[in-house]
Amino acid sequence: MxxxxxxxxxxxxxxxxxxxxxxxxxxxxxxxxxxxxxxxxxxxxxxxxxxxxxxxxxxxxxxxxxxxxxxxxxxxxxxxxxxxxxxxxxxxxxxxxxxxxxxxxxxxxxxxxxxxxxxxxxxxxxxxxxxxxVKRPSLTPVMPGLNNMYILLDGGANVDCRPDMLRQFAVMGSVYMNKIMGVDNPKVGLLNVGAEEEKGRELEQETYALLKNSTLNFTGNVEARNAALGEVDVVVTDGFTGNIYLKTVEGMGKFMKASLKKIFFRNLGTKIGAMFTMKGIKEISKQMDYRETGGSPLLxxxxxxxxxxxxxxxxxxxxxxxxxxxxxxxxxxxxxxxxxxxxxxx
Amino acid sequence: MxxxxxxxxxxxxxxxxxxxxxxxxxxxxxxxxxxxxxxxxxxxxxxxxxxxxxxxxxxxxxxxxxxxxxxxxxxxxxxxxxxxxxxxxxxxxxxxxxxxxxxxxxxxxxxxxxxxxxxxxxxxxxxxxxxxxVKRPSLTPVMPGLNNMYILLDGGANVDCRPDMLRQFAVMGSVYMNKIMGVDNPKVGLLNVGAEEEKGRELEQETYALLKNSTLNFTGNVEARNAALGEVDVVVTDGFTGNIYLKTVEGMGKFMKASLKKIFFRNLGTKIGAMFTMKGIKEISKQMDYRETGGSPLLxxxxxxxxxxxxxxxxxxxxxxxxxxxxxxxxxxxxxxxxxxxxxxx
Structure with a gap:
């Protein structure tokens, strides 16, 4: 090699x-x-x-x-x-x-x-x-799962995508996850509105068929709520949906931060509570911090x-x-x- | 009336x-x-x-x-x-x-x-x-913003949508938000990958033009990260994107809950911290709890x-x-x- x-x-x-x-x-x-x-x-x-x-x-x-x-x-x-x-x-x-x-x-x-x-x-x-x-390159943010990191393709480079583009994203993401993130046989999931094969738009249905016949470790459709927890290593979608997903995750990160702040600064008791838990909160923040993972490759x-x-x-x-x-x-x-x-x- | x-x-x-x-x-x-x-x-x-x-x-x-x-x-x-x-x-x-x-x-x-x-x-x-x-009814979940509640249309009833459908969602959502949630002149935002008018797919570009010429309080495109904080009262999108958005919010809620649990059960100190802050955490959980808002109307x-x-x-x-x-x-x-x-x- x-x-x-x-x-x-x-x-x-x-x-x-x-x-x-x-x-x-x-x-x-x-x-x-x-x-x-x-x-x-x-x-x-x-x-x-x-x-x-x-x-x-x-x-x-x-x-x-x-x-x-x-x-x-x-x-x-x-x-x-x-x-x-x-x-x-x-x-x-x-x-x-x-x-x-x-x-x-x-x-x-x-x-x-x-x-x-x-x-x-x-x-x-x-x-x-x-x-x-390669038809189109994909922006590929590295995302924090609950116990792992996963990647998202396309994070927003191509608002309109065809099934063969999504298949290429899946291949490139799988290789990246393996070579750079050290994940063996990365699980590839197609972001969709349900787990069943027939779910989604024409784009998802056709992409599903392509991925099923690929050499990748395709684990089927992944719903957004499971993707956000890190159920698969490579989340594949078009750049419009991917960008919405990515920014929703970012927004909810801000949401939680702001909510915790409100809780902690309420009174003396909560401030004391905050002192005890601050270290852990900081670790979570660090885990969710883009600065630790570097950049998003344009694959x-x-x-x-x-x-x-x-x-x-x-x-x-x-x-x-x-x-x-x-x-x-x-x-x-x-x-x-x-x-x-x-x-x-x- | x-x-x-x-x-x-x-x-x-x-x-x-x-x-x-x-x-x-x-x-x-x-x-x-x-x-x-x-x-x-x-x-x-x-x-x-x-x-x-x-x-x-x-x-x-x-x-x-x-x-x-x-x-x-x-x-x-x-x-x-x-x-x-x-x-x-x-x-x-x-x-x-x-x-x-x-x-x-x-x-x-x-x-x-x-x-x-x-x-x-x-x-x-x-x-x-x-x-x-009405071309298609819309599933309309009520969502927790940082300091408000907002609604999402379509939360998943129609994976494929046309611009005139999105305009109808915007109208119905606006009326619901006003009549049921008591919001005066509700702010309507089109979920998109950027704030500028020309952003997004053909669907968003055409819907933007329709909403700009509507009688609604259309405030333009809203990015997912701002939507998640509750920047607008009515978030309009197709049912595929809406469902991904909705489930990402749900997934991140679970993510945060699981993360906090990890922090709080780490040691005696964090458990004490948890005691002091539990009330506030519970209030946030309640705020994010679908049980409080009831159901999602099919508008x-x-x-x-x-x-x-x-x-x-x-x-x-x-x-x-x-x-x-x-x-x-x-x-x-x-x-x-x-x-x-x-x-x-x-």
Whole structure:
């Protein structure tokens, strides 16, 4: 399996990860801090894309070392409000676009951005390009189950999907879950309104048939209430439904946090109660924290592309680098190509 | 507005609510207890449908009074596994079918069942029948927001929907929220993957245009994370997406409950903490408890049809009766007809 060897050779690090230094709410400071931490911890080279003058100032201001970190000049940032197509033309030299171009040119092995999701999907698809045969790439958030982590495809890259796209999502998700998350024979579930085979829309009914005949460990339909507890490892759905699901989970997380706050700050007794339970509450919060898992891979691109959360801090960026490193080192894309080719017609 | 006067006249109660006595996990005991409580508290007549011999035995065993309660013979129960179409033919004399027929014949003013949702939708549509012009009825769960209650249409009656159906859901939901929940000028939001007008699938884009031109207080798209906090009073979507949303909320409720349990039972300190905060936690649980809100109305039928939760207990049935009573007394259906006629073409 080790076609490429990315391990450290005496003083020379041969894996390079490009990070859009100006994407996200906390750029560039948190990106820079995360990059510096990742270099130390994971032994990779990092190239930061963006206004190199500003980056120089940032390193100086923060008093950080540029060891194993280089800059690549880029002009401006693609904003969330921008038409994502601008990454292909007017804004192709923005910090996200340059990072993508470096990956496309083979000058970097993977890229990370906390910038516009829509632009990342557009650029991932058309600049980094897709794995041969992949119809659409899928945004793939890593989600907290009750006793496990699971992934969701598609988290929102494609609002309209066909059954063969969902089958590809299932394959890519299954490989990712196995190679990166270390789950043997991941359970794949089709998000649906009931457990029975005939449930759902035409999309679910046709996808069910495809997955039943696939080489995957397809466990049938999964209802949203069981998906949320982590019943399966890979939850497959179209990008519209996936995005609604993902944001409902996020919303309910906020809901619970706000509710607990109300309870705890009610009176002295509850404040004392809060003190006793705070450690556990914090652990749950940590478990539900996107910063711990890194970013959401855009699965289906020919090279690893990772979407970091818009409000990522240094820890989130560092973890995204680890995720990108694993992605490259473990030859996830080669494995996806193999399993995709085993699951084409039917 | 008071075309019908349902108030108590000397000893004569003129509103009659039919309850499927054998629908749900806790039938008939909890149905019977709930009915007896509702008679006392709300001054309505109740007719229980099902095996009258069994019902007699049940009242005797529980030692309850049949004051203002009558029985209507029905044969068997329609099961969740049954093809819902059976309610129209083979099982039209089942406990749910008979309750519906009584409403259709004008022998009852509203009906409640905790039985098969699919059969309830089928029977509501074709036995009770629809309000003139209504394309499809919508299951309408009442959901807990952070500081309010909101409703969701469609919670799962129609997996495939067209824009004009969603507009009707919005109208019916808006009237229900106003008349039953007492919300002035309810905020109506279209569940979508982003706030901007052009977001979503063709369904959302076309529905957006219809709602923008409606007489409703349409506040635009609502993302699932804000919907879950209760940002709008009426969340409109197709029945597939609505069902995924609803069950994700339910699943996350379970997730949080299980997480808190894990925290609280960790050690003596956390157990003490739990004692101090238990009251507040219970209040939140109560707020999220379907039993308090009653059932989910099937909006769009010519007479009120209410789906009680499958695991309803006496309290849930009692509250569903209150909901049905309000539904009849406040002329909700006449108001829906009026507002529907104001929002037809566009």
């Amino acid at each position: 080790n076609e490429t060897d990315f391990t450290l050779t005496k003083g020379k690090r041969i894996m390079k990860i490009a990070i859009d230094a100006f994407g996200g709410d906390n750029a560039p400071d948190e990106v820079v801090k995360g990059a510096v931490d990742a270099v130390k911890e994971y032994g990779v080279d990092i190239v930061l894309t963006g206004d190199t003058k500003k980056l120089d100032e940032c390193f100086e201001r923060l008093g950080l070392s540029k060891d194993h970190i280089t800059f690549e000049q880029a002009d401006g940032v693609i904003e969330i409000e921008d038409n994502p197509k601008m990454i292909l033309k007017e804004k192709k030299n923005c910090s996200m676009g340059v990072a993508m171009q470096m990956v496309a040119d083979g000058r970097a092995d993977a890229m990370i951005s906390a910038g516009s999701t829509a632009a990342l999907v557009m650029g991932g698809t058309l600049i980094v390009k897709r794995i041969k045969g 289906g691109t020919a090279k690893p592309v990772l979407k970091a959360h818009g409000s990522s801090d240094a820890l989130a960026f560092k973890n995204a680098v680890r995720q990108a490193k694993d992605f490259v080192e473990r030859n996830v894309i080669a494995e996806m190509e193999k399993v995709l080719s085993e699951n084409t017609e039917g | 008071n075309e019908t006067d349902f108030t108590l006249t000397k000893g004569k109660r003129i509103m009659k609510i039919a309850i499927d006595a054998f629908g749900g996990d806790n039938a008939p005991d909890e149905v019977v207890k709930g009915a007896v409580d509702a008679v006392k508290e709300y001054g309505v007549d109740i007719v229980l449908t099902g095996d009258t011999k069994k019902l007699d035995e049940c009242f005797e065993r529980l030692g309850l009074s049949k004051d203002h309660i009558t029985f209507e013979q029905a044969d068997g129960v329609i099961e969740i596994e049954d093809n819902p179409k059976m309610i129209l033919k083979e099982k039209k004399n089942c406990s749910m079918g008979v309750a519906m027929q009584m409403v259709a014949d004008g022998r009852a003013d509203a009906m409640i069942s905790a039985g098969s949702t699919a059969a309830l939708v089928m029977g509501g549509t074709l036995i009770v029948k629809r309000i003139k012009g 769009g039928t010519a007479k009120p049809v209410l789906k009680a939760h499958g695991s309803s207990d006496a309290l849930a049935f009692k509250n569903a009766v209150r909901q049905a009573k309000d539904f009849v007394e406040r002329n909700v259906i006449a108001e829906m007809e009026k507002v529907l006629s104001e929002n037809t073409e566009g």
